[in-house]
Amino acid sequence: MPGPVLARRGFLSATAGLAAALTLAACGGGTETTPTATGSAAPQSWTFTDDRGKQLDQPRRPSRIVAQVGAAAALWDFGVRPIAVFGPHQLKDGTKDPQVGNVDITKVEGLGNVWDEFNVEKYISLQPDLLVSSMYIKGTLWYAPEKSKDTIEQVAPTAGIMLTGRSATQVIGRYEELAKSLGADMRGVPEAKARMEAATKELARFKDLKILMMSGGPDAMWVVNPPEYPDVVHLMDAGLDVVKPSKVDEGGFFQTLSWENADTYDADVILYDTRTQSLKPEEMMKKPTFAKLPAVEAGQLYPWNAEAPYSYQGYAAFLEGLVANLEKASKLP
Incomplete structure (x- = not known):
């Protein structure tokens, strides 16, 4: 990202x-x-x-x-x-x-x-x-x-x-x-490709969940713009409903929001960027508006490997982990 x-x-x-x-x-x-x-x-x-x-x-x-x-x-x-x-x-x-x-x-x-x-x-x-x-x-x-x-x-x-x-x-x-x-x-490629394909098919089971994908920084959070990211395009092609920001920053990759505006978009599930330059969940939880988001309060905040290796092995592991997390989530009121 x-x-x-x-x-x-x-x-x-x-x-x-x-x-x-x-x-x-x-x-x-x-x-x-x-x-x-x-x-x-x-x-x-x-x-x-x-x-x-x-x-x-x-x-x-x-x-x-x-x-x-x-x-x-x-x-x-x-x-x-x-x-x-x-x-x-x-x-x-x-x-x-x-x-x-x-x-x-x-x-x-x-x-x-x-x-x-x-x-x-x-x-x-x-x-x-x-x-x-x-x-x-x-x-x-x-x-x-x-x-x-x-x-x-x-x-x-x-x-x-x-x-x-x-x-x-x-x-x-x-x-x-x-x-x-x-x-x-x-x-090992044929076996990994089969795993990736199987996990991809599983994602269709979670099409009713609204999912927000984001990255956190000290002073702002970034909401990803799905068309710009191969992994997010793959998730949407598989049936997931991912939030698309109504306005994106120059370059088109994301929308920058202040933490005070973390509640701009409704979501049942939030997937957060796990890379080293991004804030960890415990750090984001110190932001009051973020901590009060329904998905966060419901415990439906899950990791997103924003740069999973572009191999069948890398995506099999990424998608299998995502399926396991989404199985724990539910549609919020």
Whole structure:
């Protein structure tokens, strides 16, 4: 969910110098090339057209892959093993951030853990073959700092997968295509796809519940605008009735409300953003208007994994958890 992050921090427009990048690249420092996901050492040409319409053609299939944590989590579930990640992957206590999914963070390099943090020198030293990231805005790689864009593009090809304006199923399909092109083994994928489909069908049972999806900050709450989020589009396609704000902020991702106006929309169930930058339930409960909402008083406040990995495994787990919570909810007077 990009809205609150973009609104609070924004993208920086400065660009990094390429001279230092090229000097570091010339010095080498990378480790030996890792095998592809299939373990094949035979050279194989590679082509893939990303969602910027950019056709990537390489004489060898990329094996040294760096990925934004969401992209890394998706690729990992398909059998591709990135060598490094950037974006939220480690919590303050040293455990892994839920956004990184099943990625083993002890086996990947970390290039940055927060917004606008990307260790360009370490990236160059890894001698990557490919960088992969999702995109909420076409042409803007999520969590790749604008100030380092030129350097990042110079070091290795980049692939962007679009999220906005698609359903989760479509996004997962694109990551599946990319993973297959990279030689993924697809182990466990058919079983996970069946689980996801089964959980999706279950959602239709809760079509009578009005659901509000939101994220909380110190001074405001953000109500999501469903069409902009693949996971919310998927939930609505499956039959859920999700609140659509009557007015959205510039960019279209959400509506900002003061906590005093937390009661703007009626809802039987509230799903809250569980990411590290969002307020926890106990923090939101300190906001009087929020605490008095019927859904909150009824105990129908449930977690929403706002950036579940775009893989069948990731969505099977997300949807199964959601079904289990909605089974506990009821229509409010």
